[in-house]
Structures are given as C-alpha cells and as structure tokens.
Amino acid sequence: MKKVLILGGDGFCGWPSALHLSKNGYDVAIVDNLVRRKTDIELECGSLTPIQSMSRRLSKWQELTGQKIAFHYFDVAENYHRLLTLIAEYKPDSIVHFAEQRAAPYSMKSSWHKRYTVSNNLNATNNLLAAVVESGVNSHIVHLGTTGVYGYGTVQQVIPEGYLSVYTKGQNGDLEEHEILYPAAPGSIYHMTKTQDALCFYYYNKNDKIRITDLHQGVVWGTETEETRMDEALINRFDYDGDYGTVLNRFLMQAAIGHPLTVYGTGGQTRAFIHIQNTVQCVKLAIESPPKHGDKVQIFNQVTETHKVRELAQLVANKSGAEIRFFDNPRTEDAENELIVRNDKFLSLGLNPIHLKDGLLAEVTNIAKKYQHRCDTKSIICTSVWDAKKAVDYTGKKTAEGLQQTYQDSPTGDFTEMA
Amino acid sequence: MKKVLILGGDGFCGWPSALHLSKNGYDVAIVDNLVRRKTDIELECGSLTPIQSMSRRLSKWQELTGQKIAFHYFDVAENYHRLLTLIAEYKPDSIVHFAEQRAAPYSMKSSWHKRYTVSNNLNATNNLLAAVVESGVNSHIVHLGTTGVYGYGTVQQVIPEGYLSVYTKGQNGDLEEHEILYPAAPGSIYHMTKTQDALCFYYYNKNDKIRITDLHQGVVWGTETEETRMDEALINRFDYDGDYGTVLNRFLMQAAIGHPLTVYGTGGQTRAFIHIQNTVQCVKLAIESPPKHGDKVQIFNQVTETHKVRELAQLVANKSGAEIRFFDNPRTEDAENELIVRNDKFLSLGLNPIHLKDGLLAEVTNIAKKYQHRCDTKSIICTSVWDAKKAVDYTGKKTAEGLQQTYQDSPTGDFTEMA
Numbered sequence: 001m002k003k004v005l006i007l008g009g010d011g012f013c014g015w016p017s018a019l020h021l022s023k024n025g026y027d028v029a030i031v032d033n034l035v036r037r038k039t040d041i042e043l044e045c046g047s048l049t050p051i052q053s054m055s056r057r058l059s060k061w062q063e064l065t066g067q068k069i070a071f072h073y074f075d076v077a078e079n080y081h082r083l084l085t086l087i088a089e090y091k092p093d094s095i096v097h098f099a100e101q102r103a104a105p106y107s108m109k110s111s112w113h114k115r116y117t118v119s120n121n122l123n124a125t126n127n128l129l130a131a132v133v134e135s136g137v138n139s140h141i142v143h144l145g146t147t148g149v150y151g152y153g154t155v156q157q158v159i160p161e162g163y164l165s166v167y168t169k170g171q172n173g174d175l176e177e178h179e180i181l182y183p184a185a186p187g188s189i190y191h192m193t194k195t196q197d198a199l200c201f202y203y204y205n206k207n208d209k210i211r212i213t214d215l216h217q218g219v220v221w222g223t224e225t226e227e228t229r230m231d232e233a234l235i236n237r238f239d240y241d242g243d244y245g246t247v248l249n250r251f252l253m254q255a256a257i258g259h260p261l262t263v264y265g266t267g268g269q270t271r272a273f274i275h276i277q278n279t280v281q282c283v284k285l286a287i288e289s290p291p292k293h294g295d296k297v298q299i300f301n302q303v304t305e306t307h308k309v310r311e312l313a314q315l316v317a318n319k320s321g322a323e324i325r326f327f328d329n330p331r332t333e334d335a336e337n338e339l340i341v342r343n344d345k346f347l348s349l350g351l352n353p354i355h356l357k358d359g360l361l362a363e364v365t366n367i368a369k370k371y372q373h374r375c376d377t378k379s380i381i382c383t384s385v386w387d388a389k390k391a392v393d394y395t396g397k398k399t400a401e402g403l404q405q406t407y408q409d410s411p412t413g414d415f416t417e418m419a
Numbered sequence: 420m421k422k423v424l425i426l427g428g429d430g431f432c433g434w435p436s437a438l439h440l441s442k443n444g445y446d447v448a449i450v451d452n453l454v455r456r457k458t459d460i461e462l463e464c465g466s467l468t469p470i471q472s473m474s475r476r477l478s479k480w481q482e483l484t485g486q487k488i489a490f491h492y493f494d495v496a497e498n499y500h501r502l503l504t505l506i507a508e509y510k511p512d513s514i515v516h517f518a519e520q521r522a523a524p525y526s527m528k529s530s531w532h533k534r535y536t537v538s539n540n541l542n543a544t545n546n547l548l549a550a551v552v553e554s555g556v557n558s559h560i561v562h563l564g565t566t567g568v569y570g571y572g573t574v575q576q577v578i579p580e581g582y583l584s585v586y587t588k589g590q591n592g593d594l595e596e597h598e599i600l601y602p603a604a605p606g607s608i609y610h611m612t613k614t615q616d617a618l619c620f621y622y623y624n625k626n627d628k629i630r631i632t633d634l635h636q637g638v639v640w641g642t643e644t645e646e647t648r649m650d651e652a653l654i655n656r657f658d659y660d661g662d663y664g665t666v667l668n669r670f671l672m673q674a675a676i677g678h679p680l681t682v683y684g685t686g687g688q689t690r691a692f693i694h695i696q697n698t699v700q701c702v703k704l705a706i707e708s709p710p711k712h713g714d715k716v717q718i719f720n721q722v723t724e725t726h727k728v729r730e731l732a733q734l735v736a737n738k739s740g741a742e743i744r745f746f747d748n749p750r751t752e753d754a755e756n757e758l759i760v761r762n763d764k765f766l767s768l769g770l771n772p773i774h775l776k777d778g779l780l781a782e783v784t785n786i787a788k789k790y791q792h793r794c795d796t797k798s799i800i801c802t803s804v805w806d807a808k809k810a811v812d813y814t815g816k817k818t819a820e821g822l823q824q825t826y827q828d829s830p831t832g833d834f835t836e837m838a
Contacts, residue, residue, distance in 0.1 A: 080530065080534060084530070111499065111503070111549040111550070111552070111553045114545065114549045115499060115542070115545060115546060115549060118541060118542065118545040118619075119538065119541075119542050119545075122537060122538075122541050122615070123534070123537065123538050126533065126534060126537040126538075127534060130530040130533045130534060131530070133530070133807075134530045157590070158590065164587065165587070165588070166585035166586065166587055166597075166599075167585065167586040167587075167594065168583065168584070168585055168586075169584070171576070171577065175586065175594075178585075178602075180585075180602040181602060181603075183597075183599040183600060183602075184600075184618055184621075186618065186621075186622050188626075189622070192618055192619065192622040195618050196541070196615040196618050196619070199603055199605065199611055199614050199615050199618070200537075200611065200615070202603070202605075203605050203608070203611040206751075207607075207751050207805060207806070208806070332625075332626050386626060387626070387627070388552075
C-alpha cells in the first residue's frame with residue numbers, strides 16, 4: 001500500500017481527503033494539532049455540523065471499512081523533530097500539506113492574528129521541506145494553495161496554471177521569452193503567506209530537487225463527500241461564521257434559517273469555486289501524478305467554475321426566497337473583477353467537474369436546516385476588517401466592534417435577533 | 420531632530436549606520452538582541468576586531484560627540500508588544516530594519532539554521548509591519564535587502580532596480596506591457612527569506628499604505644567608516660570566517676596572515692560590491708528620500724561595482740603575493756555568470772561611489788594585520804554546504820564535518836596549521 005501522510009488531516013479539506021484516500025487503497029496517517037477546533041473556542045462559534053472527536057471518527061472509520069488511520073497529535077510549525085522522525089520512520093510516498101491557517105478574515109482580525117498566520121504557515125511549510133531534505137525520504141509533497149495568489153486582474157484576465165510566459169526586451173531590443181512564476185498579488189495576510197510558500201517551494205525544489213505539487217484551489221463549497229456521508233460520526237465540519245465560512249455555504253445556510261444573504265461590497269467580485277467532493281478527488285489525482293525528479297514545482301489550478309458573488313446570492317435567493325442585503329466590504333479589494341482560470345491539467349487527468357446544481361445545493365441546504373439549532377446567528381456577520389478605519393468611520397468606535405455596531409444600528413434592523 | 424529607530428543596530432551594517440546618522444543630526448535609538456555576538460559563541464569564532472560592549476560603545480560615542488544613542492535590548496521577531504510600545508512612544512520618522520540573520524552559509528548549516536533564519540527573518544519583518552500599522556505612526560521603513568533576490572542571470576543580464584517591464588500576449592494576441600516585481604530567484608535559505616520579505620512589503624504597502632524603501636545591497640567590504648574610526652572603542656566588527664565573512668574581506672585578511680586565498684568553485688561568479696562607507700551613506704540618503712504616501716514600495720540597488728570572485732582573488736594575490744587555492748563549491752549555483760546591476764537611483768541622489776582602490780584595500784589589510792593575533796585559522800574554511808551529498812562524496816562521512824575533513828586530508832596540506 002502506498003503511504004500518505006496528511007498534515008492538517010482534521011480540517012475541512014484534510015478530513016474528507018484522508019477518508020477518500022483511505023477508501024481508495026492508501027495507508028493514511030494524519031498529523032494535526034487540532035487548532036481549528038481550539039479556534040472555535042476563541043471565536044465563540046463552532047461547526048454547524050456535530051463533528052466528532054478524532055478518536056471517535058477514526059474508530060467509526062475502522063468499524064465501517066476495516067481501514068486503520070493513524071493519528072499523530074502535534075504542531076507541524078513547532079515540533080520539528082517529531083515531524084522529522086515521523087517522516088524518517090513512516091517513509092510516506094506522499095505528504096499532503098494542509099497544516100496552515102486558511103481564513104483570510106481571521107488573518108486580518110488583529111496584529112496577533114496576522115502574526116500567528118505568518119509564523120504558523122511559513123514555519124509549517126519550511127519545517128516540512130527541511131524535514132524531507134534531512135530525512136532523505138523521497139516523498140512527493142502536495143500542498144494546498146489558493147487561486148488568491150494570482151490576485152484578481154492584475155496581469156491578465158485568463159489565469160494560467162502557476163507559470164506565465166512573458167517577454168522582455170533584450171539589450172539589442174529584441175523580445176526574449178521567459179517563463180516565470182505568475183506575479184504574486186495577495187489580498188490578505190493569509191494569501192500573502194501562500195505566495196511566500198510558493199517561493200519556499202521554488203527554492204527547495206531548485207536546491208534539493210524535492211518533488212512538489214502546489215494546488216491553487218478556489219473557494220470550496222459543500223460539506224459532505226461519499227465517505228463522510230457513510231455515517232454521522234464521520235461528518236465534515238461546516239463553517240457559517242464571518243471568518244471561516246466560505247461564501248456559497250454561508251448563503252445556503254443563511255437561506256435555510258431565514259437570515260438575509262450577506263453580500264459584502266457590490267458582490268461584483270468574481271471568484272473561482274470547487275465542490276468538496278472534487279477537492280478530495282483532485283488531491284488523489286495529484287498524488288497519483290507526481291512530477292519527475294528534477295522537474296520544477298508542478299502547479300495545478302484546483303477549480304471548476306467561476307461566479308460573481310452577487311450572482312450566487314441571486315441564485316440562492318431565487319430558490320429560497322431569501323432577501324439579499326449588502327454590507328460595506330471589510331476587505332480592501334476591487335469592487336468588481338472578471339476572472340477566467342485555466343484548469344486544463346486536472347481535466348486532462350480525468351477530473352469530472354461538479355458544477356453548481358440543484359441536487360448538491362439542496363444537500364447543503366438540508367444539512368443547514370437539519371443542524372440550524374446549532375447556529376449562533378451572532379457569528380454570521382464578518383467583524384474582521386482589512387483597515388482599522390473601516391471600523392471607525394461610522395460610529396467613532398475603534399476596532400471591529402465598531403463595524404458590528406454599525407450593522408446593528410442600521411435602520412434595516414438588528415440581524416442578531418432575526419433567527 | 421528627526422528620529423530614527425535602528426533594528427539590528429549592533430551588527431556589521433547597523434552599528435556604523437547608527438553612528439553615521441547620529442553624527443549627521445539624527446536622534447538615533449537602537450534595538451538589538453545581540454544575537455550576532457551570541458552566534459560567535461556557537462561558531463567558536465569572533466570578530467577579528469575587538470568590538471566593545473554596547474554600553475562601552477555608546478558611552479564613548481557620547482563622550483566624543485555629546486550625542487546620546489538609546490539602546491533597547493529585545494528580540495524584534497519575538498517581543499512584538501515591546502516593539503509596538505516603542506514605536507508608539509518614540510514615534511520614529513524612519514525605522515531602519517537590519518534585524519535579520521544575514522549569512523547565506525549560516526542559513527544552510529543544518530535544518531536548525533534553516534528554520535531559525537526563516538522564523539527570525541519573516542517574523543521580524545511581519546512584526547515590524549504589523550506594529551507600524553497598529554501604532555498608527557507614519558514611520559518610513561528602510562529595509563536592507565540583497566541583490567541576491569534577483570538571482571544571477573535568470574531573466575536578463577542587466578538588473579533593474581526592483582521592478583521589471585514585461586510584455587504578455589493579450590487575448591487578441593497583442594502585447595501588453597506590465598511592470599512587475601523582478602522575478603525572485605534566491606540562492607539560499609537566507610536569500611529566500613529576503614524574497615519573501617519583498618512580498619510582505621508589497622502587501623502591507625498595498626493594503627495599509629506603509630511607506631517602504633527596500634535596499635538591494637551587494638556584498639559589503641571594508642570595515643571602518645569615518646565615525647567608527649574616531650576611537651578604537653567604536654570599531655566595527657570584522658568577520659573572516661567561512662559563514663559570516665564576506666568574500667573580499669576574507670581575501671584581504673587571508674593575504675595579511677599568509678593563508679592561501681580560498682576560492683570556492685571556479686571563482687567565475689560575478690557579484691555586486693559596495694564599501695561599508697557607502698552603505699552608511701546610502702542608508703542616510705534612503706531615509707532622506709522617502710516615498711510619498713500611496714507610492715508603491717521604493718527599491719534601490721545599493722551597489723557600486725561588480726567583479727568576478729577570481730578577479731578579486733587575483734587582485735589581492737598580485738598585491739600581496741598570496742597563493743590562490745580553489746575548493747569545491749559548497750553552494751549550489753552556476754559556476755560562471757555575468758552581472759550588470761543598475762544603480763542610477765542612488766547616483767541621482769548624490770552617492771559618490773567608492774571603488775576598489777589601493778588606499779581602502781590597504782586599510783583593510785592593515786586592520787587584518789593589526790588584529791591577526793585574534794584570528795583562529797580553523798574558522799577560515801566554509802564548512803556549511805548546500806547539499807548534504809557534497810559533504811559525503813569523498814569521505815563517506817555525513818554532515819559538514821566530512822567536507823572539512825576533505826580539505827584537511829587533501830594532498831596540498833592542512834590549512835588549519837598554516838598560520
């Protein structure tokens with residue numbers, strides 16, 4: 001059996017990926033420090049779905065499938081030596097690296113959150129690469145990046161897969177062609193760390209010939225996969241809060257409980273999307289298509305379609321009758337952008353894209369309805385801001401509390417009591 | 420008086436910069452955790468010159484000039500809140516950021532050294548930027564980068580100052596011009612952190628409008644400046660060891676003590692150089708030419724000339740009669756490269772370049788001779804390697820110890836006993 005080590009295997013993408021690989025004949029081991037569950041305590045909010053403890057999850061999985069998944073509880077960004085010995089002893093064929101703080105709004109909440117995101121994400125990535133080099137184990141590293149590294153419309157509308165062909169003028173005036181890493185244009189501290197990761201991959205790949213695949217993933221929607229659906233004890237987490245909730249899931253959940261759909265800014269932002277079932281399939285495809293020794297970093301865009309945020313809101317509103325409400329955008333970003341993202345590589349590897357369609361939208365809505373008693377509506381509005389002034393302008397109060405207050409004081413009502 | 424905070428003000432560039440600014444009418448405060456002195460303990464090697472304690476340095480400076488320089492002993496990468504309160508209270512007009520691990524070979528010694536360099540450098544830079552944002556103080560940040568961020572010959576021979584004009588093919592086939600950050604091509608973990616810093620600057624500048632100047636400096640040579648020469652108690656550090664010593668200073672020192680000049684690889688590497696006296700002048704010029712609010716990150720190449728390493732060795736050999744000896748290159752890099760670096764920006768600000776010339780070369784030689792009794796010749800050979808295999812191939816021993824052993828066993832003699 002091929003061995004896969006999954007760093008961050010307790011998270012929203014990590015957990016269903018672990019099950020999908022275990023189901024498909026891989027020997028899987030998970031590393032996680034359970035920080036995402038601990039952050040729920042900080043944010044005073046939890047998964048809408050009743051996720052079970054890791055030991056309950058794993059014992060149920062073994063009961064249902066006969067497959068054993070090992071779990072190692074430590075911090076990849078902190079416990080270097082444990083990571084090194086684990087890689088040296090387990091000798092994984094592939095290591096999937098999800099062990100990063102993954103929410104843009106959370107990374108902007110305060111200086112502490114900026115600093116935590118930078119320190120955690122960059123040290124985790126560097127620790128992993130240093131450990132693979134030091135161990136001498138020839139593991140293929142598959143990393144979850146984001147389409148956000150490209151920015152939105154800074155160089156060209158059609159986003160290639162990782163690399164961009166450019167021309168420069170040589171000394172004699174002739175044009176010379178070069179292939180470069182697509183110029184990075186991060187939109188938050190979180191996105192910044194992913195662009196910095198890319199340089200880390202570039203360097204270790206060049207110097208140490210580490211085989212690396214970087215997956216630039218769009219916004220994930222959906223919550224269940226074939227494997228998590230097998231038993232309620234295996235259910236995946238569902239985040240609906242303003243920091244960790246992803247936009248389409250938030251709309252579906254808001255519609256399910258009768259809350260207005262929360263659109264920040266004009267909703268003219270075009271983003272790339274992918275269903276969680278496709279995410280786990282892509283991770284498996286990436287593992288099975290490693291670059292050859294000496295190849296440069298392999299970059300795949302892990303997306304299936306693009307939409308404007310307000311079009312998604314309209315789609316959900318049309319189905320559900322929900323009201324759409326527009327809020328000041330807490331982010332510093334263009335109000336409107338177009339976006340076309342190439343995804344030829346995964347298509348050529350056989351990915352069957354799951355597009356937005358009634359059945360899967362209904363599944364999310366049904367989950368949201370089933371667990372709506374677990375929803376704390378105070379967590380729905382995003383209170384993280386990209387610029388402290390955004391929280392000050394209206395009320396004179398500093399910090400994000402000001403922004404929250406603005407919404408509550410608005411003439412259209414107090415959302416925190418709507419549900 | 421304009422106020423300048425110097426992070427890393429005890430180091431090789433930081434200390435003479437602090438004195439130069441103090442001498443020229445600035446109110447200067449230094450932050451340093453004295454890590455460079457502590458690393459001397461780890462490396463079992465110290466400054467060739469007898470640098471004095473910070474309190475002795477500062478009391479002598481006050482005695483000679485009447486100027487008081489404040490010293491704050493803490494770690495910029497660790498002690499965020501102290502940094503924040505210092506910025507909020509002192510309200511510096513400029514902050515010069517030297518607080519990074521700055522030796523490529525040191526960053527490659529082991530996994531620990533890779534991890535320390537990444538964590539220290541990236542957290543220091545991010546802490547500084549987060550603190551400036553949180554404090555609301557409108558400080559201009561001047562950062563010491565390196566010409567190494569450009570790589571050597573990857574895109575074009577003439578290196579512009581930070582930004583590169585490129586053309587891409589639009590959807591209709593027409594060429595569209597864009598200005599992008601010069602594509603990063605780091606050659607060590609140390610250089611990698613500087614390319615990651617650049618993305619950090621890009622992001623905070625875009626999101627928070629922080630005014631930033633990034634100085635891409637060449638290899639520094641020389642040791643004394645007008646101010647450090649005023650009294651022996653003010654003397655600057657001089658590193659001659661294989662990790663921290665810079666190439667020309669190492670050659671001059673080796674010649675002074677009758678050690679063969681140590682050229683790694685063919686010596687065909689072309690690098691950019693600058694004298695330490697020009698370094699401190701550039702830092703002052705940068706402080707006095709801040710970008711305007713809303714301007715993108717300002718990037719200056721801080722170099723005055725380029726040379727091939729073997730040409731420098733030949734120059735020193737011709738003057739001193741020293742032998743040149745070639746060693747296997749511990750780095751993973753091109754054996755030969757050409758390099759032309761634009762430095763128009765500092766020239767237009769009035770920099771008077773100090774080129775390699777007899778007087779200053781002789782000054783370094785004299786210093787090396789004067790303090791040669793402090794030299795430990797065991798530290799001269801570089802034992803850090805970019806690839807563990809380089810240390811294994813010949814002796815079968817793993818780790819850099821193997822490489823050192825190779826040199827000692829070589830038929831040409833045991834350098835550690837030559838002086």
